[in-house]
Amino acid sequence: MPWDLAFFGTGTDVYHIVQWFFIYSILGWIVETIYMSICGRRFVNRGFIFGPICPIYGFGALIAYFLLRPLADNLVLLYLAGGIMATAWEFLVAKVMMAVFGEVWWDYSEKPFNYKGILCLESSVAWGFYVLILFTFLHKFVMFLSDLYPYQTGCILGGVLMVYYLVDFTVHLCKAKFPEVPDKARRIKNKFVSFCRN
Structure with a gap:
């Protein structure tokens, strides 16, 4: 893995992009799982895959950080741009999920000023504040976390997490797209075992 290469003109190397991506993904899972578990009064795993x-x-977070850096000193513009951009990102992800899975994994239908249950004013307002939090202290905290462990450990951890995530995601994607496959595989296995016994 070319860990030291700059990542597409971001001024940041691949190593830190990978570390930051997984830290933000895990932090997002923690926050959303806690929130949804409190709301549902039971544990709710908000991840698509087995892992957190x-x-x-x-x-x-990474798209917002790299695209909105020029606005970092103007909190009003940063808030507005962050809210608009995060809402557009949420819309895009919802459209991709509909195309791939036939469903979206959130529903804002009960919220006022919602659009088809996939966007709502409340979330757009909140996204703006999340972007402010990202720039005022969260990204500094994520950078601090990514520099806590040795570089070699980060390389190994990043590589293992990428392989794990791709395998886990592929398994879940196949289960979602082809739910009949496990049953067919079980039937084939049973026929094979029965054939071997005879």
């Missing part, structure tokens, strides 16, 4: 990773937060 919500990649929408990893991608969203």
Whole structure:
């Protein structure tokens, strides 16, 4: 893995992009799981995969950070741009999920000023504040976390997490797209075992 290469003109190397992505994805999973578990009064795993990773937060945070850096000194513009951009990101992810899975994993239908249950004014307002939090202290905290462990440990951890995430995501994607496959596989296995016994 070319860890030291600059990542597409961001001025940041691949190593830190990968570390930040997983830290944001895990933090997003923790916050959303806690919030939804409190609301539902039972444990709710908000991740698509088995592991504690919500990649929408990893991608969203990094996209916001790199695109909105020029506005970092103007909090009003940063808030407005952050709210608009995060809402557009949420809309895009919802459209992709509808195309791939036939459903969206959130529903704002009960919220006022919602659009088809996938966007709502409350969330757009909140996204703006999240972007302010990202720039005022959260990204500094994420950078601090990513520099806590040795570089070699980060390389190994990043590589293992990427492989784990891709395998886990692929398994869940196949289960969601082809729910009949496990039953077919079980039937084939049973026929094979029965054939071997005879």
